[in-house]
Amino acid sequence: MSLQSLFNAIRREDTALWVGAGFSLYAGYPGGGKLQDILFKSLNTEEQSQLPANSSLKQTSAALVTFRGGSRNELNQILFDVFDKQPEATHLHDLLSKIPHFHEIITTNYDALIENSYTRRAHVIRSAKDVPYIKLNKPAIFKPHGDLQNLDSIIITENDYSGFYNLDKNDPFWTAIRDIIAKKNQLFLAYGFEDENIWSWFDLIDNAVGTHRKERFLVAPNWKPLQIKKLESRHIEYFDMTADQFLADLNEHLKKHIATDLENRIVSHDTFNTYISFHDLDSKVAIVSGKPKIMSLNKQGQAPTLNTINFGVNDKKTFTQIEKLANGFGRSVKIGAANISFLEHLVEGFTLPLSKESISEFHIIKLSKTHKCSIEIPEEDLVLEDVKFKITPLSQNKYSVEGGVYGFRIKANLNFKDEGIVIDINFSHPPLLPSLHKCLQFQRVVAAYILGKKTLLNWDGKVRDIRPLDVKMEAASNLDLLRFFEDLRIIEKCFQVRFEGASTGFTEQNFHLASELASLITNGYIQLDFPDGIEFTRTDGVKLIQMDHLPDSGSVLIVTGLDETVNILGIGVELGRPGIQINDIEKPEYNADRTEVHIKSKKINIGNGSVQFFRFNRKTGKMKSSIMVKLKQSNQ
Incomplete structure (x- = not known):
């Protein structure tokens, strides 16, 4: 069975997670072997000599309690010192807490790293009295070996395990865990299998359900062949990888499939919303033909959202066109659906449902970079500063330019020939007038350029003469605007009014009215x-x-x-x-x-x-x- 099968089971929200001591090693907490060594060193030399070689954690902890006259005080203090300290790191636990597909987590760890990472989003089940408070919309964290919040609940010594075997099998706590084992797939992460009683439960359930049992998986690095053989006898699939690599791969897999899983009803809407919220995303989902349909996916608030389109083409001609576009020539490429080999849409790394069969054609449009320049007409002593523009190569010696200054927008197509520049130009005015000084400055520069006067472009540290060979533009309309702005300036000075910020109603009536009034004033x-x-x-x-x-x-x-x-x-x-x-x-x-x-x-x-x-x-x-x-x- 492949790792894909395990990921698929998790995507269906049909897998319970078992977390062992190995998952907390990176946080600076000891595993079972290291904890046994700490307890062994707490004994004096004579006490150490009485323990058999290769004593287990159960044996060593039991010996410590026996040597202290049956008191667990020193044992408990050591456990506090080891596990009730600031962790060195928590990123793996934090990552786990952001995968809402796990609704039940069972851990034999004494530390509180898992529940701390979940904060208030999970319900911790330590005993039977916690079971009635389990909620469907909150993950449940079971702690069968207890934790430091209830020292009497800790299972560590031989006597503890002996009592563990004899627990009331009808106890709600254990009934809930057995129910999870029977009804869900089981994933063991960084788990060492020290708990023989848990395996006895698995055996009991296997005897009852036979081949109808759910699947079981274990993720841990560097297991020996004999250990893997024992796993196989328990019907457990082994994956040789670390917990951090597994969670990273799982997270990427979920990002790739969760949108499709929602629309195919493989994952619940609550799980989908919870998962994308952990990545600072919001969505809009509609019901179309009785099924969920994602209408949008974007960053929360006003933050920009990164959209990525990946695609492939299957013909050389289209590939050549795209290559030319990438090298600066051309403005767009149109690709028919038959020429697309694959297509995917990513939003902040999340794959949205999109297939080449759902489109008729695909357009690639090149975005232009914004530049800044100044334009000077030396003969008229005119200068336009901070003109922002974008230039797009259309073909060799042909360019499209879009820019603006003072709110006026300019669009032009330039054709560079040996004898000069042929330009087709038009402009649009802003919705609200800037100052008349700026209006007149802009219109005078445009008028001078149309008349073919020497024009210098200062861009990127270089000065270029861009005087045109031929200009295609309606000169009369530009001169009308120039006279209109001049009339408005006369009216401003005479009547002490300001037209800056006025709506640009460039109508014949306003032109005529301003002209007559300016003439009367003059x-x-x-x-x-x-x-x-x-x-x-x-x-x-x-x-x-x-x-x-x-x-x-x-x-x-x-x-x-x-x-x-x-x-x-x-x-x-x-x-x-x-x-x-x-x-x-x-x-x-x-x-x-x-x-x-x-x-x-x-x-x-x-x-x-x-x-x-x-x-x-x-x-x-x-x-x-x-x-x-x-x-x-x-x-x-």
């Missing part, structure tokens, strides 16, 4: 000419006061409403009261009661007809009586 007005004339009509039934005596020619200024505020990129700009200056007027015409006036003109100074932002009246103090003026095109 020129003081916006002049509109109407060759066919324009007619203003005021007909609200209220007698005009300021317009009773209009000039027959020249110009007239009218304040047209209350304070106005316009919205640009979500930022409110307070403009003051709007006004209209009518130029080159013709002779006004009044109605009979002078409640209506008609003025004809071919030239006016306003913002526009729909958004009024004429602001100079507040600045000049020309605060006339407010009237509302409607604009309509005149056919005259």
Whole structure:
């Protein structure tokens, strides 16, 4: 039988574990032979001479009690000194405690290393009174030889073993152990088989169940052929390996199979969750078609999760494509399912269920490394610092570049030719504007580059001239953005507002509004000419006061409403009261009661007809009586 069979039995949660003294040797605790030597040296010379040669641990401990007049005080003190000390190491016990597939552990060790490693996750069974408290969801640690918490329970001398043989076989403690022997596979780890009475129980059960008995295994290093022969007579499979190597191999085996075991219902959901939690993993499991299905497996909290895909291919062409990708050429490789020889998915060393039959094709995409550079336009005295970018080789002399600065993202394909660089470039803006200084700096560098001005790239300690031979890009849109940012800066300075952090609504309406407002700020007005004339009509039934005596020619200024505020990129700009200056007027015409006036003109100074932002009246103090003026095109 192979080690695989033992691992499979453990995966089914159908194996009880027996732990012997050899498992605590690495922690600095003695085995049976070394403990016998310690007890022997505690005797004086005369006492030692009375013991037969090669005395066993049972004989030596019994002699010590006899020489001390039947007192176990010195014996108990020696056991305390030996086993109640700080261990040199506990990593094997800790590893064992993180394998939840063992629901019953039976140990003849006096130390408390196993239960200490399990902390509160296990129930220690020392006597019959502990048996009723065994819980299905907690491992049970049985201690048939007792421990230091109850000195009267320790089995070590010949008299102890004699009484051990004569224990009530109906005692719940021993009934529970016999039940484990009968119903589960048995694994002996670092065990020496000093307990002949335990073997008698095995014999009793074997006689009852015959060939229906469960399997038995022993893991220990360097057993002699005669000892192995004795194991075979007890129907025990021997594996020549140390406990630490066995647990390490078992742990890797469980990591490889536990996800599949859960989906195939070989292991319980509780055991699966407990095991992955010991590796700081969380999972999401759904029931699909009546069976558990792992939807995700990841590190706990916000820690990054390592995913690994291992695969093989069975054709030379695909292998060559992958080899080129690994050497820096190309961006991706597509592999059809027929060309995949094997496929596996690992998450932090755990194998997730995945087969080549479950996919139609497989894509490999190369991740690019992030670099940092600066870009300089010497002629314009422009510099962009700390530009981060990724460069991916596509083929010889062809590269894909993705990068950004100030939140602006750049994507470009570069083709290096003998006569220069041919570049296809586009960029996207950030969702929120950085400062206008940064916006203008970025757009001016882009504009200069498009126009073919000398461009220096400082990267990896080297300066390269990357002036393009040909640029494929919509230059008009870049110039529109450049003018827009320049208009916004004018508005910022005049109205003491800030557009940094505003939503980037790069719409025609915002472009037009910013342009008109910047023009008004720069020129003081916006002049509109109407060759066919324009007619203003005021007909609200209220007698005009300021317009009773209009000039027959020249110009007239009218304040047209209350304070106005316009919205640009979500930022409110307070403009003051709007006004209209009518130029080159013709002779006004009044109605009979002078409640209506008609003025004809071919030239006016306003913002526009729909958004009024004429602001100079507040600045000049020309605060006339407010009237509302409607604009309509005149056919005259």
